[in-house]
Amino acid sequence: MTSLFVIEANRVLLNQAEGEPKLIEGGITGDSFSLIHHFYRGWIPFGYLRDVQGVWWFDGRKTKVTLVSRSADEFRVLDDDYGLDAKRVYLEDQLIPDSDAASFELLPGSPYFAKDKHRLYVKSGDRFHTWDDIDVETAVARMDYCTDKDHVLHLYQSLSYANGSKDELLGWLQEAYPHVQGWWQPEYNESEHGAERIQGYWYRTDQAVFYCEEIGGSGRSRNETRQIYNLVRGADPASFKVLNDQYGHDAAGVYCTWSKVSDADPQTFEALGGLFGRDAQNIFYNGYAVTGTDCDTFQCLLTSGSLGLSKDKNHVYHAQFVRTSRPFGHPDYVLEQISGADAKSFAILSDNGSRAVDQDHVYQWGGLAKKLDRASFTYLFSQGVESWAYDKHGLYNANGRRTVKGMDGQTFQAFNRYWGKDENNVFCFITGGIQRAADAATFHVTDETGRAEDASFTYVITDEGTIKKSKKK
Template sequence: MQVAFPAAILFFASINYSDTMWMKPETILSVKDQPAGNVYYLIPGQGVCYNSYPVKRADIDSFMWYLDFAKDKNRCYIAGNVLKGADPGSFEVLNMYFARDKDQIYTAAGMQQKLDPETFEVLDEGFETDMHNRKRKITSYAKDRQGLWMMEYYSLKPTFVKGIDMTSFSRINDSFAKDQQFVLWRGKKVKNADPGTFTAFNINYGRDNNHIICQDNILAVADYETFEAVATQITLAKDKNRYYRFGDEIPKAEFTELRDQK
């Protein structure tokens, strides 16, 4: 089972960041003054930096950034790396994972020629803001004329999710989504789950009229009537017979210790 993290519900919506979102890099004296989080800075003697790493050949006067993307009069960047072929004059940020110019869509892997730029649309921001006001990547969806695309924290380029009906597609929370035929967990179809009756306990556990579900699997051993997820620890659940962490059975003592951790 994969580890997942809590996040707020994101709604099925188109995002488009205008030029007003672009920011100039903040000047800090050294990397020791750098707050947590991924940000572009101007450090005397090093020029423009992405965190502590210099952005090679960046033009300081025209450099602007938003999320992991940036541009100056000559080039476009993601995480401090040049996006080859991107046009600074028309470059815009779509969400945490995607940007575009007048011709193409870009991710951390560069130009994405499999995506159709004329119909491409992101369906969420691709991040949530945590209690420390830091932006954290989450499972993200986008669409074009071909259908649904998915990105995750370590994704460099999008994964196509086959067979999804975009007219009925909707997000349930940061991990679960559905269309009229399938329940999805992080872009993976949950075999035999019923989208018409599915509800999520949290980002790891859910149920339909016949099954308890953990991530992208049916939890066949679970007692349906007594199953409950732990509100304060999204990895944990229990029923009258067993205790679970990410759907795997664990001893009661381990469950209790994990549940009571602060």
């Protein structure tokens, strides 16, 4: 028994640094009480406790327990995050669905990765997710890298493919895992050596299909690029067909870049443009089925980029970087409904999707722009990455989600893609700034190539994007 807890009248209490012991809420009793494991985050204790009812997770922030497992005698703790009974694995007080306790293990060489016979488990700080696209038999880790026989993965905020880092791990893998048949072995069967282009980013050899990325250099070699061949695991090169730059299929499956699309029918699947696709039953985005769509009325409104703007007769959708499944699916770009958007009246105003409206709202980069007034909102134009609009409250640049300080939206008027003004100020769209020396009362444009004048000066937009100001004679 540790002094961290005390038993009084069959109740469990937490000893505090100051004051009387505090009752632990949640239902744990003193009957057969014991401490299985505890640790501290800062000065707050957490851990697993046991009583006659089973195993409890203790949260020191709330001074409360949650019953985790009835299998108290078989319960074991691997580290501060994972607890296991005979069949299941828990992340603190949460059951990890479909986990297998018998095969679950921490991967040596890293504090971040664990695996069982089904998948990889990724834990860093307060972030946790699972990863299914892994060959668990050959999965090994080195700090924030994890690799299997085909792919390298890297952990930053979430796990992502990092096959461009293979050279960094090659020597270590050859020395530490010479007995594992993976991409670091000369006799690896699915090497990209000799791969020939099928179409676009897709390549193949006699034994494998690859999706090729071009990665830019850095430092002195920043103008150079190199090709990274990502194995399309399981794809049959003999029957593989390219659908577009993102999707392909063979006789048995559909692939989005180098990942297999779950539950997609290769016989009816078609690419809709960009990351959109469909089969006879579902709409897909970035390789993930979109729930709740009406397939017959679904429209891709913007196939380029990663906004994913689209709609059906009931909902408007955009891409969000969220969990691909609940509760612990890995994060990626998936299509989700824009809450409250009116599908019938929703329309994109700018080519890049920076501005859109429905009958009641304005949307910016796929999200609701709560501060913009729909009744007075006017989209002007997009120029490169800049996108300009105004309402009665002000003038806006969508690239930086910026309100131009000092401009009055109620009196603003745009002359062309170079100039605009309100009652008191002249604004240049090219420089993105107010021209405080210009006289708004007399300012007007003189042609459509950037020339303008006021009572005292002429103004010319140069090829370098600056303003040449000259005094009138």
